[in-house]
């Protein structure tokens with residue numbers, strides 16, 4: 503007889519594993535089906551390994567700049583195999599931890615491809631004969647895949663995705679990164695720090711085009727200092743991989759040598775065709791269509807994370823997992839709240855934002871005041887020689903409340919959760935105590951400035 507569960511979750515990434523644990527915490531019997539590695543893209547070839555390599559790259563740059571802090575060191579150079587091994591050990595450690603926490607929650611893990619063969623029925627395809635399991639509810643958390651460019655297919659060797667880029671055995675001499683978004687710019691920082699000649703080709707008019715214009719301009723300026731060339735308003739037209747290094751040609755006719763070509767032009771939701779057909783799932787292009795309760799058009803079947811194509815962020819998947827788990831276990835009718843999901847870009851310097859951008863406010867015709875504060879005027883930032891960047895806080899003049907914050911600076915991704923808590927703030931911010939000297943004072947000052955209350959600016963004439 504087929505084993506039976508209250509909830510079966512297909513996929514164990516940032517959508518699947520928190521959904522599984524939440525369902526188990528609510529008393530449900532739960533199974534997770536995973537065809538590759540526990541933790542999904544985020545843990546195994548996304549968020550975590552990229553941050554491990556970025557941290558090594560940051561350390562290398564810090565040591566190279568040690569002399570100006572009054573610390574004389576012998577010449578610093580990357581030990582790439584050691585950096586890779588450290589990254590792999592971090593990932594393996596978290597994978598082990600995640601597996602044991604699921605087991606501690608009595609979640610059964612099935613290794614194999616999970617296919618819904620009908621409502622309440624899942625087939626697990628592994629090496630041996632397929633197993634059938636039965637369930638009341640299904641949560642699909644099958645993730646996404648990198649998008650290919652027509653005429654420039656991935657080959658895993660020269661034209662590669664972010665996954666292979668994180669696993670390179672050697673530091674390449676040159677790399678062309680197609681796409682100046684979050685993933686491309688993060689990879690550019692890793693490899694530029696290692697000494698790779700990095701060129702980014704971006705179709706739009708700036709890097710990180712999803713953020714305000716000043717962000718792209720500042721990042722481009724800082725990238726130049728790292729030796730990264732950013733070519734904007736240009737498409738790659740061909741890659742000649744018969745040559746070593748390959749020759750990447752762009753619209754203008756310019757040819758660029760590249761030992762590796764990283765295509766980072768976005769990701770696309772994935773769900774197995776057999777599951778879509780068997781359940782009769784309504785789709786939104788490649789993504790599974792869901793209600794705000796994360797329920798698909800089929801009763802009792804939920805979908806979350808990259809598979810629904812909303813945020814393509816791990817913490818977006820977490821938010822959706824909370825809603826799906828509550829609803830699948832007959833809890834409160836929960837909806838995923840996307841309004842204040844922070845955005846983070848792990849570059850040198852970092853970028854983070856929450857709420858509305860200046861450009862979105864202009865498009866909506868909102869009357870706004872923008873407060874600005876700069877890291878170069880902050881004591882702690884000066885002490886650390888981390889003076890690049892600024893924070894912009896946006897106030898809606900109609901409601902007199904803060905509606906958005908955008909930051910560029912060292913480790914601002916750690917500050918954005920505080921900024922999120924300040925959304926909706928009024929002048930009362932002046933009464934809130936921030937420790938001195940800390941980098942967080944720049945955030946307070948930007949919000950004060952939005953109210954015309956900066957302590958560090960001369961009064962307006």
Ligand SMILES: Cc1cc2nc3c(=O)[nH]c(=O)nc-3n(C[C@H](O)[C@H](O)[C@H](O)COP(=O)(O)OP(=O)(O)OC[C@H]3O[C@@H](n4cnc5c(N)ncnc54)[C@H](O)[C@@H]3O)c2cc1C
Pocket residue numbers: 512513514515516517518535536537538539540541542543544545547548549550552614615616617643644645646664665685774806807808809813814815816817818819848
């Ligand atoms: C290089 C890189 C860096 C990133 N950095 C960040 C970051 O810093 N912060 C951030 O918020 N986001 C980041 N992301 C995005 C983040 O990784 C994704 O948004 C997140 O992993 C989505 O989670 P998910 O659970 O929806 O899907 P995934 O993590 O993709 O997990 C889906 C899982 O489902 C499994 N699966 C698929 N089909 C089946 C099947 N039929 N049967 C069984 N198992 C199946 C897959 O093997 C996979 O393990 C990054 C992505 C990349 C590529």
